[in-house]
Amino acid sequence: MPATARATATKTTLPIYQQLAGVLEEMIQSKSLRPGDRMPSVRQFSRQQGVSIPTAMSAYASLETRGLIEARPKSGFFVRLRESDLVRNPWSQSKISKITDFANLDPLHSIMADHSNPKFVPLGAGLPSASLLPGLKLARLMGSIARRLPSAGLDYDIAPGSEMLRRELARRSLDWGCHLKAEDFIITNGGTEAVSLALRAVTEPGDTVIVETPTYFGFSNILRELRLKALPIPIDATTGIDIDALGTALKTNRVAAAILIPNFHNPMGCLMPDDHKKEVATLLAEQGIPIIEDDIYGDLRHSGARPRCLKAFDPDGSVLLCSTFSKVLAPGYRVGYIAPGRYRDRIHKLKDTSTMANATLPTLAVAEFVKHGGYDRHLRHLQHAFSHQVQRMREAIVQTFPENIGLSRPQGNFLLWCELPKQVDSLELFKRARAANISVAPGPLFSSDGGYKNFIRINCGHPWTPTIERSIGILGHLVHQLAR
Template sequence: MDQRTPDPPLYETLAAQIETLIESGVLRVGMRAPSVRAFAAQHGGSLTTALQAYRLLEDRGALEARPKSGFYVTPRTHQDRALPAPSQPPQRATQVSISNPVFSVLAYASDPSYAPLGCTIPSTSLLAAERLDRHLARCARVHGRNYNIYADPHGDAELRGQISARALRLGHAVPPDGILITNGCTEALNIALSVTTRPGDTVAIESPTYFGLLQVLEARGLRALELPTDPASGVDVTALDKALGARRVAACLLASSFNNPLGTRTSDARKAEITRVLTRHGVPLIEDDIYGDISFGADRPRPFAAISPKADIILCSSFSKTIAPGYRIGWLAANRRHDQILAAKFALSLSGAALPQKAMADFLTSGGYDAHLRRIRQAFADNVDRMRRTVDRSFPKATRMTDPKGGFALWLELPRGFDADALYVRAIRERICFVPGSLFTASGGYRNCLRLSCSTEWSARIERSVERLGEMAEEMLG
């Protein structure tokens, strides 16, 4: 009796061929798969069989169909790796003191001789700096004399108009006069904190949170109240409500989208719930929307300010992660405190550099920013996907990792008792730089966690460095 296993249906064989192309990196995240007709002709199958293969891959989450466009490769879910556990920071306000170790990490992160897994600074080859430089050269040649002046403290009017128009597309109706151009997002956050807090006050934040925000709090003499945060859904609203009812909190500082380091995308419903809680307690929200434009999905998340336009919200953002970090062009928008914000900007830096603002305005007016965003979103999604696959095969089996929906940070959680600071010391000796988890908190936690940056173009060097980190982690766990 013939006991041979029957051959799989042809559509499953064709689907496996597509999966091989995805696993090998020939088809990358965000890329369009071959058309159904072309794929059928290439492999000698019918249109119906090829379509069955594509539908099977869609069911598996490997492809997504886009109307009138075709099938595209989706980020892999890596379901065998659990997400990090929701954070449980101590329910007390903490004095912030992290600047010295941060400066040490930054020194290695900026050294090109170290594998660039540290700071989330995008590769220049991925950004639009070269095109922007051409606009700057033209502006200097044609308008240089007119822009070699102290600019209006509000910032370039044309640039503010472009930012206002883009905000309106997200349902955030902020007029150009309600926008203030700043020297990067960091100055915007400093201004926002200066008009909502005084030294010694407490600011509620996500946990873990970006170490740069902690440095800002430290410099301003503010205390941090870290909130329990789920890597999949965001801040625990019940815990937020309880915390605000138990103590005076001067402001709440949250990421709008894709928290660094977790990459969390908070739903519109939860954002509305958070702003209702803050409004009830009379606490202003400062939202950091710097990663909002780097979404891997079909839609860009809406900021808190668009969802709750009447709430006391100050939105801060910049073009540093999408166009050119060196131009230091950020902005803030607020529906209240305008005079205070303008006075704070004037006292802090008088105004921004006029010529770079004019060049940025010309760049946005000329069009092409949306096409540029589509390109870098695909590139960063591909980087994150490759990083996750490399971690998946290289790190200890008990390692948990996030599943970012945007941005370019990946957060790893190793078993309790693992010392990521010790791993960092070993990695630096081998010229590999990453950021240990202890820098993303003011309360001494996350010693078993680390953040990997996916902001640099993928290469054999990066892949080998991640593999080596996994090997060292395995050795340290015994």
């Protein structure tokens, strides 16, 4: 898509002060500005950027709130040194694994169930707090649609699904670096159905699928049920999939598809740079291998412009872009979508015969919210909250966990990937934490071969509370115990 359109799209979504704060944050994260460095004065910065002094001040205030810079009396602003800045990235695998079947290790159900159980501190399932989501507003929208269009709410919303929502998605796709049309989308029952249909469309039982390692445990479950094998490719903690390893793996293996999370990876948090996205899309297209792109965290960058999708670099319609509103609006509404490129007809038929239709009112309510309900404002609110929560969690972990841990630095989403000392068995930690009413996700869930034994994923989707603070203290204590 033309660069101008993208610039416009970005401008409309982010106020200028946030764009500026994003640029500064990136400079801090990338160490162009280091802890202890003095920031330009507000006056200088406003002149450099050609913005008003209040705008420049807002940008600084936003960084200060998030603990990235600090004001020192009579000296101006300085980049803050945080303990958590010193922690290293979690280890990532460097050699290519073998093709694997799946061990049937599955605390998934207890993690999901614990999330809905108020007894548990919800650090397990990857879900935002209901308090951050517009639940009542969406329910009111359903009510008003039901009154306005009594029969529409009762009718089947058959595939491809709500045209209103598909139009909104098409409009928003400019912001993803794409220029999709309403007819390029099929609405699905959440992200799970999108990925499941995508895999069914492009594979046969017995086929091998490239996955990242670590990767979202839901993928492993789907692959297992479809009797697919996984070929895990290492990812880098900041840039995502290792392209050399990918190239090597493709030389020696017959692969039917790849399933990737380029934007704010679950659990690693990394963001694949645009040039990597382009390279991956081209490499796989050349070999005729479709890519299933999971973009469910794409809208959740902590600051700065929304990243492009890998689909933006799709040369021939072989990228099946899957996403959902579950992480940003309402998990229980089950409103997801797929832009299946050249596999559209196949996905349409599979949707027809798998679930036929989506729940109509939830889909229409999401469409109305995205169109008229202040979706962009809501997103900014979420981005800010998650950025803050992730940072608080990082600080708390670094203060209470043993020194030699590794910890991810997500630029988006609300998940932390934590490497614990080698001796720590995270399944044992999972059990002991659960006994203390704390839910965490053990590392082996994110592996296709039982690896990541000393890793956990921690959900930061909930506003910081003394209970969460205490729970991190308890977790830290348990980790110390198990590390002995």
